[in-house]
Amino acid sequence: MDKILRIDVGAEGGPRATETPLGEYAGMGGRGMTSMVIYNEVPPDCHPLGPENKLVIAPGLMAGTAASTSGRISIGCKSPLTGGIKESNSGGQAGQVMARLGYAAIILEGKAPADRLYRILINSDGVTIMPADELKGMLNYDLAEKMKAEYGEKVAMISIGPAGEMKMSASSVAITDQEFHPSRHAGRGGPGAVMGSKGIKVIILDDKGMKMRKPVDPEKFKAANKLFVQGLKKHPVTGEGLPAFGTNVLTNVVNEAGGLPTYNFRQGRFDDAAKISGETFAELETQRGGNPTHGCHRGCAIQCSGIYMDKNGKYLTKQPEYETVWAHGANCGISDPDVIARLDFMDDNIGLDTIDMGAAIGVAMEAGLIEFGDAEGAVNLVEEVGKGTPLGRILGNGTATTARAFGIERAPVVKGQAMPAYDPRAVKGIGVTYATSPMGADHTAGYAVATNLLKVGGDVDPLKPKGQIELSRNLQIATAAIDTAGFCLFIAFAILDQEETFNAMLDLINSMYGLNMTGDDVVELGKKVLTMEREFNRKAGFNAAHDRLPHYFKREELAPHNVTFDVTDEELDQVFNW
Amino acid sequence: MTVQKSCITIDSTDLPALAAVLQKGFLMEINTGCSVRELLRTQWKLSDEYVARRISTLFIDGKPVDNLDTAVIEEGATLALSCAMPGLVGAVMRRDGLLSSFRSGITYSHADGNVVTLQGRIRVRLFNMLIRELGPGFLKDGIEVDVNDLAPGFRDKYAVRPHHRSEKIRIRLDI
Numbered sequence: 001m002d003k004i005l006r007i008d009v010g011a012e013g014g015p016r017a018t019e020t021p022l023g024e025y026a027g028m029g030g031r032g033m034t035s036m037v038i039y040n041e042v043p044p045d046c047h048p049l050g051p052e053n054k055l056v057i058a059p060g061l062m063a064g065t066a067a068s069t070s071g072r073i074s075i076g077c078k079s080p081l082t083g084g085i086k087e088s089n090s091g092g093q094a095g096q097v098m099a100r101l102g103y104a105a106i107i108l109e110g111k112a113p114a115d116r117l118y119r120i121l122i123n124s125d126g127v128t129i130m131p132a133d134e135l136k137g138m139l140n141y142d143l144a145e146k147m148k149a150e151y152g153e154k155v156a157m158i159s160i161g162p163a164g165e166m167k168m169s170a171s172s173v174a175i176t177d178q179e180f181h182p183s184r185h186a187g188r189g190g191p192g193a194v195m196g197s198k199g200i201k202v203i204i205l206d207d208k209g210m211k212m213r214k215p216v217d218p219e220k221f222k223a224a225n226k227l228f229v230q231g232l233k234k235h236p237v238t239g240e241g242l243p244a245f246g247t248n249v250l251t252n253v254v255n256e257a258g259g260l261p262t263y264n265f266r267q268g269r270f271d272d273a274a275k276i277s278g279e280t281f282a283e284l285e286t287q288r289g290g291n292p293t294h295g296c297h298r299g300c301a302i303q304c305s306g307i308y309m310d311k312n313g314k315y316l317t318k319q320p321e322y323e324t325v326w327a328h329g330a331n332c333g334i335s336d337p338d339v340i341a342r343l344d345f346m347d348d349n350i351g352l353d354t355i356d357m358g359a360a361i362g363v364a365m366e367a368g369l370i371e372f373g374d375a376e377g378a379v380n381l382v383e384e385v386g387k388g389t390p391l392g393r394i395l396g397n398g399t400a401t402t403a404r405a406f407g408i409e410r411a412p413v414v415k416g417q418a419m420p421a422y423d424p425r426a427v428k429g430i431g432v433t434y435a436t437s438p439m440g441a442d443h444t445a446g447y448a449v450a451t452n453l454l455k456v457g458g459d460v461d462p463l464k465p466k467g468q469i470e471l472s473r474n475l476q477i478a479t480a481a482i483d484t485a486g487f488c489l490f491i492a493f494a495i496l497d498q499e500e501t502f503n504a505m506l507d508l509i510n511s512m513y514g515l516n517m518t519g520d521d522v523v524e525l526g527k528k529v530l531t532m533e534r535e536f537n538r539k540a541g542f543n544a545a546h547d548r549l550p551h552y553f554k555r556e557e558l559a560p561h562n563v564t565f566d567v568t569d570e571e572l573d574q575v576f577n578w
Numbered sequence: 579m580t581v582q583k584s585c586i587t588i589d590s591t592d593l594p595a596l597a598a599v600l601q602k603g604f605l606m607e608i609n610t611g612c613s614v615r616e617l618l619r620t621q622w623k624l625s626d627e628y629v630a631r632r633i634s635t636l637f638i639d640g641k642p643v644d645n646l647d648t649a650v651i652e653e654g655a656t657l658a659l660s661c662a663m664p665g666l667v668g669a670v671m672r673r674d675g676l677l678s679s680f681r682s683g684i685t686y687s688h689a690d691g692n693v694v695t696l697q698g699r700i701r702v703r704l705f706n707m708l709i710r711e712l713g714p715g716f717l718k719d720g721i722e723v724d725v726n727d728l729a730p731g732f733r734d735k736y737a738v739r740p741h742h743r744s745e746k747i748r749i750r751l752d753i
Contacts, residue, residue, distance in 0.1 A: 235662075236632070236634070236661050236662045236707070237661075237662045237663065237664045237668065238664075240661065240707055241661055241662065241663065241664060241706055241707065242664050244706070244707065245706055247664065247665070249663065249664065249705075249706050250663055250664065250665065250667065250668065252601055252658075252660070252703075252705040252706070253635060253658075253660050253663050253667075253668070253671055253705060254667060254671075256637045256640055256658045256660075256703065256705075257637065257640060257641075257642060257671055257681065257684060258640045258684060259667070259681075259684075269640075274598050274601040274602045275598065277601055277705075278706070279597055279601060279705065279706060279709060280597070280598060280601075283594055283597055304664075422667050425683070426681065426683065426684050427667060427670055427680050427681050427684075428680060428681070428682065428683055429670060429677065429679060429680025429681070430666060430667065430670070430680060433666075443665075443666065443667075444666075489665075490664055490665070492665070492666075492669075493662065493664060493665075493668065493669060496669065496676075560640055561640065561641070561683070561684045563683045563684060566683075
């Protein structure tokens with residue numbers, strides 16, 4: 001990956017592509033790349049839908065190699081939802097294909113011609129940009145069928161649905177999986193709207209004729225990859241739980257802990273959790289001829305995704321993730337897996353962040369638009385979003401906008417972004433991350449990665465409440481580094497528990513690039529990325545007051561444990577104290 | 579007058595139909611007032627090695643448990659058992675994990691006071707891989723479930739008709 005592709009969408013005569021060397025971006029990938037470009041090149045006070053904003057698409061450093069579970073892609077911008085810096089991460093095929101084409105980043109920049117849409121084809125011959133007004137309003141699945149017919153199914157597609165074209169703040173960028181379904185999404189923070197503002201409907205990546213990226217030290221790489229895969233396979237999370245049940249394996253456990261946000265975060269338990277658990281979905285999929293064990297990109301050793309069929313054995317959607325099952329399920333009082341699957345498909349098709357959509361519908365239910373548990377009502381609301389009706393535009397701009405429009409205090413958002421599927425009152429440490437992450441309320445920003453191995457800030461006593469602040473800091477640093485490498489965050493448990501697997505991961509990176517990185521270097525990389533993100537946000541107008549949860553989380557006790565969020569503001573302000 | 583069955587015997591082909599019930603919870607008779615360790619090891623005959631390797635996450639009344647030797651099972655408690663869970667929250671809920679401080683507000687702690695030892699009933703919930711690994715063993719001894727929690731197809735197969743809201747029925751696996 002030795003070049004950057006810049007697409008100036010406002011160039012005279014139509015969008016123009018230019019390739020440049022990496023320059024100052026050498027050594028960066030994934031989130032490190034997107035955040036560094038946004039930090040360096042986007043004025044923090046610009047309008048997210050204006051010409052000064054950029055959409056940066058960057059595979060991780062290890063994408064396109066034979067390293068297992070390394071195909072994640074990052075999409076970055078100034079977020080229309082939060083107004084701060086955004087890195088939105090996704091699985092699917094695009095990361096690997098883009099890396100094999102040699103691009104460390106694709107940057108969409110400039111002012112798009114009004115009311116025009118374009119498609120971009122990138123292959124070994126170069127870059128072709130074509131008018132695509134005939135694709136206006138096309139749903140992602142219909143678009144995928146059309147692109148497959150034109151280019152075959154071995155290509156990778158990056159696209160926006162109608163929501164992105166309408167520049168809704170909760171709109172996603174869709175990425176095709178191995179079956180060419182547009183089922184993987186860079187959902188958080190509205191990157192679809194920025195892609196829409198640049199007039200780009202679809203990017204087709206075709207790596208035909210390109211080879212796997214070769215490591216500097218092939219023997220060391222091969223040995224490290226073997227150990228890495230062994231480590232992933234033998235661990236009960238990555239080798240059993242996730243492949244068998246997917247991320248929705250969490251529903252029962254989080255519900256048991258009283259941390260599953262239910263009825264718009266009113267309580268932490270959903271009586272019907274077992275009806276929508278990962279265990280139940282897996283059984284249903286198997287009975288109907290689906291597949292609960294499936295990789296979102298080739299070469300993944302974990303295979304946590306799946307294929308969900310309808311009652312007639314026809315493909316309906318990917319296996320809904322935990323976040324979708326929660327957002328459209330427990331949060332809205334819906335307990336029918338088929339309805340949740342249908343809503344998942346609609347989110348993917350229209351191009352929406354499933355978390356913000358489910359949370360927005362939860363707020364709409366609280367406002368009395370429809371009742372909690374009204375499954376058909378929820379489907380109708382998402383349809384409104386797809387059609388762009390006035391109500392649909394309110395919902396499609398996310399939870400905070402919906403709450404404001406209907407006069408609801410109880411909007412579960414931080415920096416304008418909806419909280420995911422863990423109530424911060426039950427799991428206060430994750431509340432610390434929700435509050436302080438530069439991304440807004442984000443559950444992946446502070447993932448568990450080898451805190452004891454990395455020893456950021458010294459050893460932490462995990463049993464002391466003070467430990468939550470330091471742990472959140474450590475985890476956010478480590479996650480930023482993992483997002484830069486392009487590994488799936490689900491490797492976290494295996495590398496946390498098994499030192500040899502963590503070392504194998506380091507060896508993979510080192511042997512790929514001829515480096516000698518240590519755990520300390522990983523930490524420094526993570527800190528560098530977070531420092532840039534925080535500084536961008538500061539210049540965009542963010543301060544300590546934005547690193548807070550909504551006040552009602554301090555006031556309202558969450559059943560069944562009757563807990564509130566009582567981490568102090570002073571403690572929250574200590575998270576980024578380097 | 580129709581007399582409700584109080585006990586049904588199933589075979590292994592019925593196990594998938596009971597997965598939801600095992601998740602929602604079933605009643606077991608045990609000697610309460612003991613530590614979790616004692617319950618798992620002595621009463622349920624699970625080896626320490628199995629417990630350490632497979633039961634990574636455990637709740638009493640919804641509170642994550644860290645110490646199996648000091649956590650006490652009292653009459654009427656709900657005990658939920660799970661394998662290791664993914665992600666940050668999976669790590670947070672894990673027994674005696676590095677990130678347990680993240681959920682310090684809900685962590686189980688044994689209330690001081692006298693513990694009464696007596697024959698009693700608790701509710702048990704099994705999640706993920708433990709449904710298949712432990713479910714048959716519990717069913718072999720017999721479990722008690724709420725009739726309304728049984729899937730309609732299963733109720734039809736065994737002609738089980740709920741007569742009132744909280745009706746229970748005993749189910750045993752014929753091995």
